[in-house]
Amino acid sequence: MNRNVKLLWNGLIPENPIFRLALSMCxxxxxxxxxxxxxxxxxxxxxxxxxxxxxVAIFRGFIHPxxxxxxxxxxxxxxxxxxxxxxxxxxxxxxxEVALFVKLIVVFAIIISRLELFASKEPLIPSFFDxxxxxxxxxxxLVVIGSIRELSGTGMLxxxxxxxxxxxxxxxxxxxxxxxxxxxxxxxxxxxxxxxGKMPASxxxx
Amino acid sequence: MKDIIKITLSLTGVCIGAxxxxxxxxxxxxxxxxxxxxxxxxxxxxxxLGFGPGKEKSSDLKIHPVHRYILTGTxxxxxxxxxxxxxxxxxxxxxxxxxxxxxxxxxxxxxPTEMAEAGSRDAAVSKAMPKAVHAQYAESFxxxxxxxxxxxxxxxxxxxxxxxxxxMMVSIDPKFTVTGVAITESEEDPxxxxxxxxxxxxxxxxxxxxxxxxxxxxVKKPLPADxxxxxxxxxxxxxxxxxxxxxxxEHVKDNIYALTGATISSRAVTRGVxxxxxxxxxxxxxxxxxxxxxKVQVAF
Numbered sequence: 001m002n003r004n005v006k007l008l009w010n011g012l013i014p015e016n017p018i019f020r021l022a023l024s025m026c027x028x029x030x031x032x033x034x035x036x037x038x039x040x041x042x043x044x045x046x047x048x049x050x051x052x053x054x055x056v057a058i059f060r061g062f063i064h065p066x067x068x069x070x071x072x073x074x075x076x077x078x079x080x081x082x083x084x085x086x087x088x089x090x091x092x093x094x095x096x097e098v099a100l101f102v103k104l105i106v107v108f109a110i111i112i113s114r115l116e117l118f119a120s121k122e123p124l125i126p127s128f129f130d131x132x133x134x135x136x137x138x139x140x141x142l143v144v145i146g147s148i149r150e151l152s153g154t155g156m157l158x159x160x161x162x163x164x165x166x167x168x169x170x171x172x173x174x175x176x177x178x179x180x181x182x183x184x185x186x187x188x189x190x191x192x193x194x195x196x197g198k199m200p201a202s203x204x205x206x
Numbered sequence: 207m208k209d210i211i212k213i214t215l216s217l218t219g220v221c222i223g224a225x226x227x228x229x230x231x232x233x234x235x236x237x238x239x240x241x242x243x244x245x246x247x248x249x250x251x252x253x254x255l256g257f258g259p260g261k262e263k264s265s266d267l268k269i270h271p272v273h274r275y276i277l278t279g280t281x282x283x284x285x286x287x288x289x290x291x292x293x294x295x296x297x298x299x300x301x302x303x304x305x306x307x308x309x310x311x312x313x314x315x316x317x318p319t320e321m322a323e324a325g326s327r328d329a330a331v332s333k334a335m336p337k338a339v340h341a342q343y344a345e346s347f348x349x350x351x352x353x354x355x356x357x358x359x360x361x362x363x364x365x366x367x368x369x370x371x372x373x374m375m376v377s378i379d380p381k382f383t384v385t386g387v388a389i390t391e392s393e394e395d396p397x398x399x400x401x402x403x404x405x406x407x408x409x410x411x412x413x414x415x416x417x418x419x420x421x422x423x424x425v426k427k428p429l430p431a432d433x434x435x436x437x438x439x440x441x442x443x444x445x446x447x448x449x450x451x452x453x454x455x456e457h458v459k460d461n462i463y464a465l466t467g468a469t470i471s472s473r474a475v476t477r478g479v480x481x482x483x484x485x486x487x488x489x490x491x492x493x494x495x496x497x498x499x500x501k502v503q504v505a506f
Contacts, residue, residue, distance in 0.1 A: 030395060064216045066209075071220045078224040082231050089238045092246065100393060100400060173467055 004129040011133025017110045018141035018181065019188045024110040028145060029177035031101070035158045038146030041101040042139025044083070046132065048105050049114065051079040053131030056119040063120075072115045073106075080106050110138060148180050247390070251360045254377035254386040255350050266353040269360075270506045271322075274344045274489075275331060277301065285309060287341065288493050289321075289331065293503040297321055299334065300496050308496035347486065349506045356380045356506075361486045365478030367392055368399045368470045376411075376482050384419070387411045387479055399471035406437040407465055407472070411479055413458040416487060419480050422461060424473045429463040 015021055018028045032038045055075050056063070063071045084102050088095040105111065114134050119127040150156055153172030155163035170176050193199065251269060273289040280301075287299045297316055301309040314321075316330035324343070331341050350357040358379045365372050373391035378384055387408045394400045401407060406429065414422060429437075436442045436453045464472040497504055 030398070033398070062216070063220070064213050067213050067217045067220075070217060074220050074224050078227060081228055085228075085231050085235045085239070088242060089235045092242050100395075103393065169466075 004126065007126060007129040008133040008136070011130065011135070011137040012140060013137070015134075016137045016141055016188070017134055018138065018145070019185050021110070021113075022185070023113055024108045024138065025181070027104060027108065028142060028181060029174060031104075032142055032146040032149055032177060032180075033153070033172045034150040034156075035143060035146040037101075038142030039139070040098045041104070042135070042142045044098050044101045044105055045108065045111070045138050046135030047083055048076060048079050048102075049111050049135040049138075050128060050131040052076050052111055052115060053119040053127045054124060055079070056115045057122060057124045057127035060120050068116070068120060069112070072112050075115070076111055077106050110134060144184065145177070145180050149176050152176075250375055250388050250390060251348055251350075251377075254360055254375055254388055255357060256385075267357070268351045268506075270349045270351070271346045272349060272493075273327065273346045275299070275341045276344050277335070278340045278342070279338045280309075280336075282309065287312075287331075288496075289314065289327075290493075290497070290502065291318075291321075291505040293505050295505075297330075298502055299331065300493065300500065300502060302492055302496050306492040306495075308492075308499045311500045311502055351506055358385060359486065359490075361482050362390075363478045363482030365474050365481070367394055367474045368468070369393050369395070372402070372471070372474055372478060374475065374478055374482075376479055378483060378486070381415070382483060382487050383413065383415045384411045384479065384483065387475070389475070394468070394471050398465075399468040401465045401468055402471050402475050405439060406434055407475075409437040409439075410460075410462050413454065414479075416483065418459060419483055422476060422480060424464045424469065424476050425461045426464045426469060430457070433457045433460070 011017070013020075017023050018025070027041060031041050052072070052075050055078075056072060080102060084099070087098070087102070114131060118130045122130070147157060149171045150158075151162065152168045153166065153170070153176060155161065155166050168176070171180070255267075255269075257267070270291050275287040275289065277285040277287050282303055285301050285303050287301045289297055289299050292298050295318070297314040299312040299314055301312065303309055312334055314330055314334040316327070320326040320330055328341070328343055331343075335341050345362055347362065348360040350360065358377055360375055360377045363374045363376055365374070370393045371391075372389060372394070375388045375390055376384060377386040389403045389408070392400070392402065394402060432453050434441075435445065436450045442450050462472060462476050496502075
């Protein structure tokens with residue numbers, strides 16, 4: 001398989017940021033009360049992750065290794081601010097929906113960990129695909145968690161009434177987020193165990 | 207030693223580079239952003255007054271902004287100045303002292319387009335003031351007239367939310383009963399505090415009179431199902447109008463039902479609405495007296 005496609009796939013399932021790497025769990029629990037919230041945050045993360053990964057990959061020769069962490073934070077903050085300023089001019093109604101999420105992104109562990117582990121060592125093209133893969137993987141995780149929580153908590157999906165009643169209100173409360181993420185993580189580990197026969201190593205957690 | 211210099215220079219370089227990019231983006235987008243925000247504000251005000259898609263504003267609708275300035279350095283200490291439009295299409299600053307006693311009226315030479323823009327308005331106001339006086343802009347409220355009849359007022363409000371400030375706009379009718387609440391700016395958590403922007407929360411304030419607002423609190427009880435149905439405009443449209451009216455009437459004296467998992471944000475908005483209306487009734491009373499006493503020909 002082409003390496004770039006592999007990188008994309010890697011971010012989506014084998015190293016999914018939420019279910020496999022256990023990074024950026026705070027937003028994954030806090031924001032995913034509905035599919036729409038998950039989708040908006042996921043889109044914003046894709047943009048910031050791709051732009052930051054590319055920037056760091058281009059300038060990786062210039063950044064002194066001992067100040068790489070502050071430099072990465074500046075890069076992430078730069079792209080978050082740029083998106084926050086440019087988006088309202090391009091499309092104000094979209095901006096109004098995602099403004100809250102865009103400002104949250106500066107402190108996401110997944111972005112800085114990808115800069116540190118991948119973009120600081122690899123050239124531009126693989127970094128782009130790694131960033132895109134991780135962003136899409138994060139979006140995928142958020143949408144899956146969001147749809148399970150919204151459907152079981154409010155009986156709706158993307159704001160449309162599906163069930164007509166509320167089966168489990170606890171699902172849209174923070175406790176429900178832990179339940180859903182825990183069960184999906186267990187499912188991922190079970191599938192890996194069945195496929196490889198090895199006990200999965202425990203994730204990082206930030 | 208050499209390393210430290212290198213690191214310092216390198217980090218400074220990164221910061222300067224980022225700052226330059228941010229500055230460039232800012233200068234390119236600032237004007238357009240401000241323009242859109244002004245337009246949004248106008249739409250919010252009209253929306254609160256009941257106009258919007260499906261219900262075009264009537265041609266005789268007039269929205270008069272009244273700007274409040276804080277004047278420091280006058281001979282009587284700190285004063286408040288209200289910039290009001292006059293009947294001849296000019297503007298005047300009505301000054302009152304802190305206890306509400308009317309002071310003098312200062313005419314302001316400016317045309318309406320100058321007064322609409324914050325920068326040129328501040329310049330025109332300070333030009334009209336005596337030299338020693340410093341005028342600091344505080345806020346604006348809006349008086350809406352339709353065909354010579356008072357439609358209501360739209361007031362800006364600000365309150366401490368769960369994280370940062372929550373900015374809102376409250377519209378009230380001539381008897382100071384709340385007719386609408388809009389959240390214009392907030393950074394509450396999505397899915398929890400951000401629910402304050404939802405119709406079913408904001409519309410709970412509609413119909414609350416000044417007396418009801420005085421004792422209004424947030425209760426941690428689930429929102430009754432029949433009330434929820436009429437608070438959402440999409441759902442209320444399906445019910446017969448009579449029934450909607452009846453349910454609204456039944457619940458108008460209820461307290462505000464807290465949002466699930468966002469009691470602090472719910473309390474913040476409630477406090478904000480209460481304070482905004484309370485301050486406005488006090489200030490508007492003073493302004494009205496001052497205008498009558500000084501015989502200013504105001505446009506509203």
